[in-house]
Amino acid sequence: MIPASLPTAGEPAEKTLQRGIDLQRRKRFREAEFCYQTVLRTQPKNAMALNLMGTLAIEAEHHDAAIAYMERAVKLEPNNAIFRNNLGNAYNVTGNVDKARRHLRKAIELDGGLIEALCNLGRSYRSQLEGDIAEGFYRQALAIDGQSVMALAGMGDLLTDIGRPAEAVECFSKALAIDPGHVEALAGMALARRAVKDDPTLPLVLKRLELPTTTDRERVVLHHAAGKMLNDQREYSPAIRHFARAKAISGNDFDIDRHTQLYDSFIDTFDAGFFEARANLGNPSRRPVFIVGMPRSGTTLTEQICASHRDIHGAGELSTIRSLAGELGFDKLDPAIFTKAMAALTAAKAKGLGSKYLDDLKKRNNTVRLVVDKMPHNFELLAFISLILPNARIIHCRRDPMDNCASCFMHNFSEAHGYNADLTKLGQYYRQYDRLMRHWTKVIPLNIHDMPYEETVADFENRARGLIGFLGVEWDDACLRFNETERTVRTPSRWQVRQPIYSSSVERWKLYGDALDPLKAALGPVYPS
16 A cells, blocks of 8 residues: 555656655655656656755765756756756765856856855855855845845854854844754854853754654754753763764764775885985975864864964865875775875876966965965875975874864764764774874975974964964964954864963863773873873
């Protein structure tokens, strides 16, 4: 017997698609997919069904599949603004900014009142730290509909990024007055300010968690929001339980053994002799500065100090180096592909790759003397950077391993940070990071400057002066007032870098008692008791 929610034989395609849309709104995704596939079996070129399959794939975070479905829909109906918007959003999610903007601008050209497209364009510019442009698109959306929860939440996130928390809270408050269960607004409110006792947002988060229609992806976001607010209220035991629940739901299957093998291959291949034999490769520019280390190790603070200098631009976390390394096979599962390509790298290819990176920096800022790339995980690619940009400067941020890993665990990183889903794997990953960085400092011919977090907060001015001196520019007193610098910050530390220097994050892990014992055990010799 066919359930009443599913299509019957001979039902018109339009009715079946509407049935699927209703099911999708109620988060009954498998039944919605059945409806869309029912239509596609008889009408494989039904553009609406293809578009809707793409939206389901986005929900499931199957981004490549989403783009494939939506590309087919747009090809069939190129003047459909909604299809263009959905495809642009899919490209936004995957970080393909140029394609995202092309489709989103076309959507607005076709329908200037399409709020979703305006918000998605705002999100695209926000992702590239172009806050002024992003704000313009959100304001256009709110001018069309001041009650748009999507626009209010998006504007709130942007205002948090650019250091206007009071305005951000106002946006989130308006959004939650309209829709008290809006997940993005709840999460945004949690991050925009420090929660106080009896904070009214926390009950809304807990209520939303109880709803059976809340998806796992939403639960991950909400548990992190609850944990953050309870942390603010110094309720550390329930806070860590919410963080642990978020990680358990995410269910990431990070392969620590494969990562260990990757680092083994780097250490075996990239020794001092490897670099001595390739001393004259790459583009000699001294413009690039890379901040590397574990996330939550002080990388955002360090970038903010640098970016406060009149001659330095902070570009945020750029994916450019990883993309260029992909040309040599870094993105392949077999580490031998990359190490062999590195060994065979010609002078012309190395210089070309370095020049490509510099061209990308010019697009972001073509005037100042130095540009800082704060992608922490570029620590994996210091050998590659050494060959293509031999005069680049490296700033290595370090932090107490327990504090560093505990802070990682309490943040909702993207799926690319799979090691963060489990305290044991997190500790094991930290050990591999530490092992690789110790190797690099022995063999890499790059200039590397250590920036220990605890010493930075204890002796801030001397550490800041040492940092700026390492970069080879004259001292600028603005670096001591880093919290006053107006720029877009998109990392989890965006709230902290708006505050004066503080030391309350040192030895913070001790507040959580034995809940972090698995982490301590996994760190092993990196953190002796």
